[in-house]
Amino acid sequence: MEERFIEYISVQRRYSPRTVALYRDAIERFRLFAMPESQGETDDGQWRQILTPNLIRGYIAMGLEDGLSPRTMNLQLSALSSFCNWMVRNSLLDSNPVRKVFRPKEARPLPQFYTQASMDGYLSESRAQGEEDARAAGDGKEPFCELRERMIILVLYSTGMRRAELCGLKVSDFDPGRKVFRVTGKGDKPREIPVPDRICEEVLLYLKRVEEETGGSGSGWFFVTDRGKQLYPAFVNNVVKHALSGVEGFTGKKSPHVLRHTLATHLLNNGADINSIKEVLGHSSLAATQVYTHNSFEQLKSIYLTAHPRAKKRK
Numbered sequence: 001m002e003e004r005f006i007e008y009i010s011v012q013r014r015y016s017p018r019t020v021a022l023y024r025d026a027i028e029r030f031r032l033f034a035m036p037e038s039q040g041e042t043d044d045g046q047w048r049q050i051l052t053p054n055l056i057r058g059y060i061a062m063g064l065e066d067g068l069s070p071r072t073m074n075l076q077l078s079a080l081s082s083f084c085n086w087m088v089r090n091s092l093l094d095s096n097p098v099r100k101v102f103r104p105k106e107a108r109p110l111p112q113f114y115t116q117a118s119m120d121g122y123l124s125e126s127r128a129q130g131e132e133d134a135r136a137a138g139d140g141k142e143p144f145c146e147l148r149e150r151m152i153i154l155v156l157y158s159t160g161m162r163r164a165e166l167c168g169l170k171v172s173d174f175d176p177g178r179k180v181f182r183v184t185g186k187g188d189k190p191r192e193i194p195v196p197d198r199i200c201e202e203v204l205l206y207l208k209r210v211e212e213e214t215g216g217s218g219s220g221w222f223f224v225t226d227r228g229k230q231l232y233p234a235f236v237n238n239v240v241k242h243a244l245s246g247v248e249g250f251t252g253k254k255s256p257h258v259l260r261h262t263l264a265t266h267l268l269n270n271g272a273d274i275n276s277i278k279e280v281l282g283h284s285s286l287a288a289t290q291v292y293t294h295n296s297f298e299q300l301k302s303i304y305l306t307a308h309p310r311a312k313k314r315k
Contacts, residue, residue, distance in 0.1 A: 001044055002027050005086050014188055016164065026079035033059045044092050051084060051093065053100040060104065070104035077103055111261035111291060116269075118249030119157060119262065126150045126243070144213055145226070151206050152223060152239050155181075156256050159193045160263040160281050162186075163256040167231040169222040176204060185282035193280055264292045 006024055009015045015023070034050035056077075063073045080098050087093035130142040130150060137143070156166060165183045173182045179200050180192040195203065210218060214228075221230050236256055244250040252258075260281070267277050278289040 001047060001092075002031070002083070005083055008086060009082070016186070022075065023079040023082065026076040027083055029076065030056075030059050030080055033062065047087070048093060051080075051087075051097050053097045056080065056097060056101050060101065064104060070106035074103050074106060077101065108291070111265070112252055112258050113262040113265040114250060114258065116266050118247075119266075121249060122244065122247055123150075123154065123157075125247075126153075141209070144209065147206065147209060148223060149239050149243050151202070152236065153243050153259070154199065154202065156240070156259040157263055158196065158199045159183075160260045161193070162260065162282075163233055163236050165282075166223065166236060166256070167233065170220050171207060171210075171218070171222050172220065173222065174203060174207070176200060183282070186284070189282065189284075191279065191282050261292070264289070268292050 002024075005027070006020060009023060010020050031050070034055050035046065060073050060077065063076065064070070077098055081096060084093060084096040084098055088096055126146075127150065130146055133146060134140055134142040152166070155161065155169075156163075159181055161169070161181075161183060162185065165185060168184060169181070174180075174195075175182065178192075179195045179197070181195060182190065182192055184190050218224075219228055219230070223231050225231060225235055240256050240259065241254045244254040264277055264281060267280070268274065274286070274289055274293070277292070278286055281289065283289050
């Protein structure tokens with residue numbers, strides 16, 4: 001029966017492959033916990049027997065005892081809850097037992113981000129390095145792989161796109177006349193992201209170079225691999241890690257999502273309205289965007305305590 005649910009979220013709800021894999025794993029783990037001897041799919045009657053609040057509480061307790069984080073167990077609960085809701089809608093279950101289970105409390109860490117000085121430094125230095133490499137090259141062109149690397153970082157940072165959105169970006173999604181990127185976010189929700197004039201100029205130069213490299217017969221994808229194929233998540237991860245490793249000012253995790261956090265934090269620090277940031281990032285609720293206000297508050301507190309006359313140590 002669980003395969004029918006997986007097909008439902010894959011085909012009808014059109015969840016991402018990663019989300020589908022997480023849901024499948026959560027359901028399988030709970031089934032093995034509740035019925036260790038079971039093999040293969042479980043029928044409707046067996047699921048009704050094991051989907052009880054007490055068994056679900058035991059499953060969560062076991063996970064926490066095994067060292068899994070409250071966040072991980074809450075994700076497992078969300079998957080089970082979706083499964084139960086689907087069963088209720090299909091008259092396979094009377095009510096959702098997950099609603100009677102208290103979720104483990106999790107500490108919500110502040111999003112990591114890079115400083116504006118670090119980002120400005122990287123973009124300036126990489127641009128200068130590209131110009132130097134172009135002068136050194138026989139044809140006066142910067143190596144395309146270096147140009148692509150810098151543009152991936154620039155687009156991720158200047159638009160706040162998700163990794164999956166970047167992978168799915170096509171040349172036709174950039175509108176130079178209106179200066180926007182059209183992207184398709186979670187749940188196939190379309191949105192437009194405004195692009196500053198300076199970034200538009202760099203994007204146009206990049207697209208011109210792409211046309212030269214492909215002879216006008218490109219695949220249509222905005223970014224492609226060395227073999228001309230659509231980008232995939234691991235490729236983007238490797239590009240970001242390679243580009244920012246060893247660069248001054250970039251400590252901690254180096255990932256596309258940290259660049260997304262970085263844009264949101266910088267926009268907020270520079271006076272952008274939180275509702276506007278929500279629309280740019282494609283968040284479904286304001287609560288997901290409000291987490292960035294904590295970063296701004298910490299920065300404000302640091303500046304305040306540094307400047308406050310009573311906060312200074314007496315000699």
